[in-house]
Every structure is written in C-alpha cells, then in structure tokens.
C-alpha cells in the first residue's frame with residue numbers, strides 16, 4: 331500500500347545511504363539514510379537551512395553527493411556523470427519549484443511544450459498534448475496567455491502541467507506553493523496530488539508548511555543535515 335513505510339527492496343524508488351554534502355565549510359548533509367517507495371508521496375520537512383533542498387537536489391541528480399549512495403531504481407546516481415544525470419532527469423524526473431519556473435515571454439501552452447520539444451517531439455504534437463494537459467488542470471481557456479497574465483495559482487498549475495507532461499516517474503517539488511495564498515495553494519495541491527496519485531507516480535515534496543506536508547503519505551524531518559524522524563503518524567515528540 332502506498333501509505334506504508336516501504337519494506338521490500340523491490341518496491342523502492344529510492345534507497346539513500348550515508349549521503350554527505352558540503353559547501354565549503356558548511357556541512358549541508360551529514361549522513362542521510364532514507365527510503366522512498368514507488369508510488370509514495372513523501373514530504374521532507376524541517377527548519378530553514380537544515381538541508382532539505384540539498385537532499386532534493388542530490389536525489390534528483392542535480393549534483394552528485396560528496397559521499398554515499400543515492401540508488402534510484404537500481405542505479406547509483408552518485409556514479410553517473412553530468413550527461414547521464416541530465417538524461418535521467420529529462421527521462422524520469424519532473425520538477426515544480428516556488429518561483430520563476432515559467433519563461434515569461436512564452437504563452438502557457440508553449441511553456442508546457444518545452445520538455446516534449448527537448449525530447450524530440452514535433453511542435454504540432456507537443457502543442458496538442460500540452461493543451462490536453464492544461465485542460466486537465468482547469469486551464470483550457472488560459473493556454474495563450476503569458477505567465478504575467480495569469481494569477482499565481484494559475485501560473486503554478488501551468489508549472490505543474492509542464493512538470494508532468496513527459497510522464498515522469500518521480501515528481502520533485504520544492505515549496506511548490508510557497509508564493510501562493512492559502513486557497514490557491516490548496517487548489518494547486520489538490521490538482522497536483524490527484525494527477526500524481528491517479529498515475530501512481532512517486533513524489534517528493536520539500537516544504538516547511540505542515541498543511542502542504544499533510545497531503546503526503548509520510549513525512550520525514552531533516553534537522554542539521556540528517557533525517558531525524560521517520561513515520562506516518564505525525565511527530566513522535
């Protein structure tokens with residue numbers, strides 16, 4: 331079941347062991363162990379500066395860790411070179427961030443086509459697929475608008491459509507609703523989670539907001555560069 335802490339190795343998307351990462355004198359990650367099940371929605375919480383974004387970047391192959399294993403579906407991402415990591419990201423991972431992810435001079439629908447065009451789709455096929463994706467998120471009438479002509483919540487749903495357009499196995503979200511008011515945040519999270527769950531995708535959400543984390547199957551807390559709590563029933567104290 332997707333709500334359980336993963337147990338069997340073969341049901342795991344990620345198996346992370348002993349991951350360390352420093353930036354100069356700052357030890358951002360100090361030995362992270364973490365499993366993420368396939369189809370699991372995991373929230374990574376913790377105070378600002380605790381290492382959450384660094385952990386997400388390491389899991390997503392943005393950069394390799396200084397030390398440790400980041401096993402994704404049997405491949406240690408830490409062993410891949412830059413070209414192999416970017417290929418993995420393009421093929422298997424989608425990303426939703428807090429700010430500035432849409433290109434301001436392109437229409438919503440053109441923004442959504444970008445990952446498909448990068449994967450070699452024709453513009454015509456990509457546009458048709460992008461229009462369907464926007465319609466699924468309630469944005470059928472907004473495809474020709476530029477990001478500046480959309481509300482914050484609409485723009486963030488365009489970003490969600492773009493992140494999911496190439497059917498990534500894993501969606502990474504870093505404070506995905508951090509710039510939105512409560513209502514827009516809820517609407518964005520509802521749409522996002524419905525798409526992720528109906529397609530049985532794995533999702534990793536970094537947030538400091540307990541309301542956003544409550545959408546997840548499981549929460550872990552990162553504190554001082556280590557995962558200090560695992561469980562599904564809230565804080566142990």
Ligand code: ADP
Nearest residue numbers: 353356358376377378379380381382383384385
């Ligand atoms: P969080 O996401 O929990 O706020 P981060 O992972 O962004 O924490 O940062 C953890 C620590 O690593 C912080 O002290 C931060 O200043 C530092 N850090 C993160 N990224 C970099 C970087 N690219 N260069 C230098 N220091 C960094």
